[in-house]
Amino acid sequence: MKRAILLMLWLTLAILGGGEHALAHAALVESHPADGASVEEAPATVRLHFNEPVSPLVVSLTDARGQVHRGLHAAVRNEVLEVAIPGDLPRGSHVLSYRVASGDGHPIGGSVVFSIGAPTGSAPTPGVEGNQAVRRSLWLARVALYLGLFAGVGGTFFQAWLAPGRKAGRVERILTGFVVLGIVAATMSLGLQGVDALGETPASLGTVAAWAAGWRTSFGPTSAIGAVALLLAGMGLRGQMGWRRVCTISAMAGVGLSLAWSGHASAAAPQWLTRPAVFLHAVGVAYWIGALIPLVFAIRQAPAVALPVVRRFSTGALMAVAMLTLAGLVLAAIQVEAPANLTGTDYGRVLIAKTILVITLLGLAALNRMRLTPALASPGGTDGRWLVRSVAVEIVLSVAILALVGLWRFTPPPRALAASAEATASASVHLHSPRIMAQVTLSPGRAGVTRARIVIASGRAEPTSPKEVILVLARPEAGIEAIARPARRDGRQGWLVEGLVLPQAGAWQVRVDILVDDFEKSSLEGSISIRP
Incomplete structure (x- = not known):
């Protein structure tokens, strides 16, 4: 377990401190x-x-x-x-x-x-610079938000549904602290997201532009829904039991909805599967982690009296663990795509470290259920100290897992890296005349089966809608005569040719025949380089 936690710390420092360029998807x-x-x-x-x-x-x-x-x-x-x-x-x-x-x-x-007209030189293409202070602050804010959502909301749900008859006291104050921490973290995360999006320094956190930019990203609704869930959880700490239960179960739904709104997994396809999987995973985690602190206090105060509460939690935990495990496996399979990506990418290495800690956590949970919880009911049995210690270790492991999960903000999953690589590996050529122009893109831009996308516009790059587009490719020096394929319309200006086969690499002649209307036809010619 010590090695796993050390690995988590090493990964944190390596990913947050290594490299100035933010990775984009x-x-x-x-x-x-x-x-x-x-x-x-x-x-x-x-x-x-x-x-x-x-x-x-x-x-x-x-x-x-x-x-x-x-x-x-x-x-x-x-x-x-x-x-x-x-x-x-x-x-x-x-x-x-x-x-x-x-x-x-x-x-x-x-x-x-x-x-x-004629080129007069060009400027270098700027990259996306990542400010290290912003990245570290983003990570801390993200971990704090997770603690608020899981420990704060999950804890208030535990108090209302699993331990309704117990006096809150100190536990209520601790849970209130987590709720406040989460609300502050949700707010700060939004501003930091905007600072990072604009490529600015932490000093720009006081500008309206940074907060507006943060809201325009997909994280804007995530922070808003998360803050509402935390407010509902805070309201669920007081009042009649019926009111508390309505507030806390609504807050738990808000946790799932908040985290399913944005992020790596939620952006993956198919979203009919990934978003519900994130929702269920988040709710399961909140149920488990949220119960840990209240359980420690309940067992320490009166082990025998706490036994029914522990058993109720343990029964629900079986379903929660099954739900979050199944959802986690589905999401991991979609994100990682191939086993080699587990060790070959930062995302995969974080996933390995997280898995080690989760397996350790599951082992402790099994020990608690099978040995330490029944010992509370045995005549002359334990006073609960070993169960308290075990749950305390679960708390430490949970915090370490959340710290690792926070690193995924900076580690693109393999499926996103593959998509970006495919997008940047295309071959493209721009063809134009004074009256009309065409952009031809082959994806992938190498020999074999490829797909051609053609965008047609007027000479001033204004939208135009021709009646027919035909793509013609040839390589006469290799004995390959014209390969003509009609394109089908794809959107307002795009045209597609699927299943196009280019058997050889090298320079190909390309021609686009455009039937502008019933009386005008244009042909644009050029060449395009195809990789092996």
Whole structure:
């Protein structure tokens, strides 16, 4: 057990202290105009297509004169972000910089360079910098929020439903402290989330922009629902028993809903499975962890009198443990994807450490149920000291597990890393004429079976809706003549060609035939490089 706790501490320091770049889960699939493309006229909009839905945080444009245009209008539709571009841009190269929040609340930033006429140079693409003080504060706030939700809400549920006849006293004060801690942590987490999303320092926590950015991420509803659940739990510490039970069971539902609203697991597909799994997992954890502190006080005060309470908790714990274990296994399978990712990723290593501590916790729970709890009822049996010690160790292990879970805020799961890698491994080419342009993206951009996505727009990058689009690829020097495939419409401007087979790597000729209307047809030509 000592080794497991030391491993947890090592992982905490390694992940929080190692590396300045925050890991993000969304990835830019393509842009229109494409990164590095040259167009004849200034586009009315620039469209950024990501591999998952995003929320805009900051968008700015640095034009060819070096002037920075801020406050650009940005509209988002699921995975596509459309940014309105000023109409008076000079000829030359321009840099559109963006920061968006992915579906699980993580920030991602980058830049797209496009030129009007001839290029005049480009600026480097900025990365997403992670401030170490912000990351440590985020981790502490997240762990404190977990303690409030699980120990505070779960503890008040225990008092109302499993130990209704016991006087609260000191336990009530302790649970009130956890509830207050959780409310403060939920509030601070929201602001810190915004600071991290904007790539700012802790000093910007006092600005409205940081809190607004935090609310725009998926963590905004999580913090709000969590705070409501904590307030209900606090109300459930006083009053008539019926009122207390209504408040505490509502608070437990709020715990599940809060944690199912955002985060790695909730953002994974299929969400009809992952979100309910997170909900059940969170409620099961709150039932278990929330009972530990009240149990210690109950057993210490009167072991024999506490026996019915312990037995009621133990009966419910069987269902709670089964529920959280099954949900945890489902979520782990979806997130990890392959056994090799357990040791090959930070996420997997955190999961291994957590599993070690959970198995130890389950072993103690089994010991308590089979040996130490029955000893309370035996004639001349134990005075409960060993059971108290065992539950105290459970509390320590639970805190260590929550500390590990807090690290998942900074460790993308393997399934997200795989999705980002696939998105960034595509091949893309921008084709244009004065009247019309097309962005062709092959995913993956290597030889074999691939999928082509074509985005059509006018010469000023304005939306257009052609009647028909045909993709033609050829490699004459290798004896491969034209491979023509009709595209099917995918959304307002996108067209798809599924199951496209490119047998060889190298440079391919690409042509897009566009039937604009019944009287106009355009053909755009270029080349695209396919990897082995």
